[in-house]
Amino acid sequence: MSYLHSSNIGVHGRLKSTNCVVDNRMVVKITDFGCHTILMPGRDLWTAPEHLRKDGVTQKGDVYSYGIITHEIILRKAPFYTQCCSNSAEKMHRVQHPIGNHFFRPDLYFEGVSEREIERGAITEELY
Known part of the structure; x- marks a missing residue:
């Protein structure tokens, strides 16, 4: 993402x-970059709340999406995992339409996750 954000493309979206x-060397490759210029912006659980409320794409939105991916990897659960809500449509609605200053966020429930996995997630986030 760092390379992508400093390139002419600028944002994944x-x-x-x-x-x-x-790939076969266990290196992660990012695909579908630049598609936001020919397709409608994504509207799914990886999309930053500000982009769900008002269409658009930014590098900050990419960083938010990266955080949701990291959350998936660490917890080994579906994107935007919460114990109180498992319906994707309801999650999308609650993210788009917060009640007052109460924003809907994924759970940071790390019970059963090893210290090593949590540490790797923190290191990965720091590297970006």
């Missing part, structure tokens, strides 16, 4: 775990 593929 549709980053999600299904756009991350692993």
